[in-house]
Amino acid sequence: MQYQSQSVAKLYFVAAIGLFVGQILFGLILGLQYVIGDFLFPAIPFNVARMVHTNLLIVWLLFGFMGAAYYLVPEEAERELFSPGLAKLLFWVFLIAGALTVLGYLLVPYSSLADLTGNDLLPTMGREFLEQPTITKLGIVVVALGFLFNIGMTILSGRKTVVNLVLLIGLVGLAVLFLFSFYNPDNLVNDKYYWWWVVHLWVEGVWELILGSILAFVLIKTTGVDREVIEKWLYVIIAMTLITGIVGTGHHYYWIGTPEYWQWWGSVFSAMEPIPFFMMTVFAFNMVNRRRRNHPNQAAVLWALGTAVMAFLGAGVWGFLHTLAPVNYYTHGSQITAAHGHMAFYGAYVMVVLTIISYAMPMMRGRQAANSNRSQVLEMWSFWLMTVSIVFITLFLTGAGILQVYLQRFSENPMPFMMVQEKISLFYWLREIAGLVFLVGLVLYVASFFVGSKDPEVAVEQAASPTA
Amino acid sequence: MRQLNPLERQGEALRYPPGDLAVWIFILAELSVFAIFFAAYAFTRMQHVALFDQYQATLDRTSALYNTLALITASYFVVRAVAAIRENRAAQSRNWLWAGVGMGLLFLVIKGAEYAHHFAEGVRLSTNTFYMFYLSLTFFHFMHVILGIIVLAVLAVRTGQGHYDAASHTDIESGASYWHMVDLVWLILFPLVYVMH
């Protein structure tokens, strides 16, 4: 850690990990409700648990992105953060707003929450992933503006690196696109059309810029490869992201009342969306193979490589599986979508946040560069447990999805939804077991912060070669 | 994967950082979008031959022919521009580039008139499958021409300012390559969409 103000990131990372645990616990509740339908009913109905699961995910990833920005921006800009005080203040505002919102979901019926928060004045609630009360959404905008001001002032008055610039573009895009969450017309087709400008253009657009810049930063630091090389790759990757991803939005416009031509535009461009992810994989392995030093924090390098591979598998391969219109006609809105969602979010965004946490945390906790050997070994165990179980969750959901599509939509005598759900319940049980293994991995991950904290740090000479 | 080998490239590593793999993936991607669209067009046409033939007859083949000539001429001018800068004749190179821009603009004018005609008749993307492909393909290419013109214009200005000479003119070569790609795509598009029965 080169600048004192970088340490505000620690708050954000701790909160992110805490909310991550909450997200997984609610994920397990959801998984159980899939097979034991009345579990916790009517206290926590499925829709409430799902809201908590997805909203916690989004919020903790945002905490992770903000923490990443607070950590890497000063180091890249070679100056202290514009205002560490503002960063701390916004942290508490965001955390309290987020906590109140989640408590609101859990403690009162959703419709009462809507009444309480004056949803009728500007109705924005009740749409997938954008369930937050309007006032929370406004809070998010305020926090985002304050955050961008703080980061922007730091970047613009310091050394302007590509990593910082790309990160800033991504974060500004994130904030600007979020404004479409306030547009909620009565016309269902237009509602859906612009809802995707938040959801798709986030995860298959500007978030990838954030992902790319965080990954590039960690690779610069851990491999010692020339910054010029890494920055050039970064530009090409994010160029491909937006070139394919913007018109790729069309893969959401096949069946929602929009014109037929989207089937062509959407299929062609979203079929290319795996390219930037593939390039990211090539890039990450290429840089690590050409490393000029063995960084002692091997756990961070493992997370970085894992991000590249899993993002390609989850977002690239599993996205491509069902993105072509003739396939999507059958798979749209089935468990196939859920399978893709789980691996893509974990592979791309969960893992990149864990990468930067893994890299930055040891230094913010007073180490030179890395944790002790015991801590790193435990963290790597958690890496493998979580990653392997998300692969299995994805495989089981894919199995469930294929059967569902066949029984409900493709076979001679299509069966009703609920009947099909019972027939595929074995896959849901297997998914739940994989989810439990994921939880074990997560517990080990948290434990890795407390294990071996008095042991000596891994020294550079000791570090094993990551690819040997 | 030659460029992945650091030993092989040590000498030029500073001036030409490896990354060519990246740009080739990019160019391949650009071409494959067109290739997929062309394949989709051919495939769909096989299923609706009568419809495609009927509406193909409404296209203005004469304009398209002029446009083909305009693009080929522009490509020729661009070739001359590259040749000129290789011999250190920057002023001539600049003039050839501007001539290329002019031919590109001519293409836009002619194509624009065609579009105006179609739109006046109420033709839209959703009118029928043929027009969907015709408008999608040509408009996608149209935008590439606009981008190509911008690239050529920037190069012309910079050539005029003396940024390039015989020793250093990779930007011009790259821009020229891009323009040739745009031209090449049209040379496939024109017979496929306008002529072939």
Place this chain on the structure above:
Amino acid sequence: MSQAFTKAMARNIFYGGSLFFLLLFLALTFDTQSMLPDRDNRQAITEKVAMGKRLWEKNDCIGCHTLLGEGAYFAPELGNAYKRLGGKAGIIGFIKSRPKEGIPGRRSMPQFNFTDEELDAIAEFLKYASEIKTARNWPPNIQG
């Protein structure tokens, strides 16, 4: 193409390419907007339908169901519920009859205690949604 692929070139591809495809996307959006009046059943959007959509949102129905394939995958698709359940009466009857304490061991929709007016609004909203002209008449069949 020469060997020299510089960072500046990569940057230009990023800015140029992004702007290029953003414009293309906006052009397609413009065309879509001009086509929607014939497809999105907007003439059917009455006060009642709008009220139904608010209720749909206020009770987070999308947290379990899909509507035109978007939402959660815990409960059936509702884009064609109007047809599958046999019209408004079928929809209203189903929502009204949900047991308060659920069904032992099984998934069950909560009892929302809607008024008759609210039930009618929700049914009107689902009727409107079922009459949106989706490509290839998605969903593929009556089971959704």
